[in-house]
Amino acid sequence: MTPLHLCLLLSTGLFCLGLVAVLARGNAIMVLLGVELMLNAANINFIAFWRFGHPSNATDAPILVLFSIAIAAAEAAVGLALVIAIYKHQRNVRMEDATRLRG
């Protein structure tokens, strides 16, 4: 077992924990946190392959991760705005109650 195996297992575990949060938790904020965990797992994979692989251009992976983090931040802001909009309509943030597309 090489360090790269361990890195990939780490990111797989983190991805699966995020997937558990998305599928099993009923609170919209926990679902968003699960999505953030899954994005982090993807970033770990980028950096692991950059560190242990043979990158043709050594700066590509850090820049890709940088853009990924920026998109994750934008996603968190929009997601939490949606959570607040749901809360205004139904006075809770349970996913199973949010079944309507219009307010």
Next chain:
Amino acid sequence: MILLAAIAFLILASALVAVSRRNLIHAALWLVVSWFGVALFFLWAGAQFIGFVQVLVYVGAVSMIMLFAMLLTRQGRVPVEMLTLRAEKRIASGVLLVSAVFGVIAGSILGTDLPGEGTSAATLVTLDRIGESLMNDHAIALLTMGALLTAALIGAVYIASSGEEDAS
């Protein structure tokens, strides 16, 4: 290798605690520990700048908006998730499905022959090389990212503030 195993244990243990907490504030604070562990992983791998960005963006900013949203949308004094019968079924099927997914991916990772030690080129990336590459080769992507962030934040403000008239 031992350091990497310790970092992996920190990340996975705190994420597991976070996912299984019913108190949302505790969950968010454990996730901060997990994100900090991811930053330590980036430092370990030699991507120092990414590690610092991870600390700034996740540990600093994203955790704060998560806590703000929890406090804005709480019902009781403490934001706690209610457990219903449907929720238990959902949790059981979700954990079952995710264990299957983990088994398949981990099995294929362990069955793959991966390179052992990395090249030294990856560890020589300095901050000025990242900045140079960002401003030269990836300038259009950087500008697009700025436009995306602006649009996302204006959209977030609009979504969160619309519907005010119905409520009052």
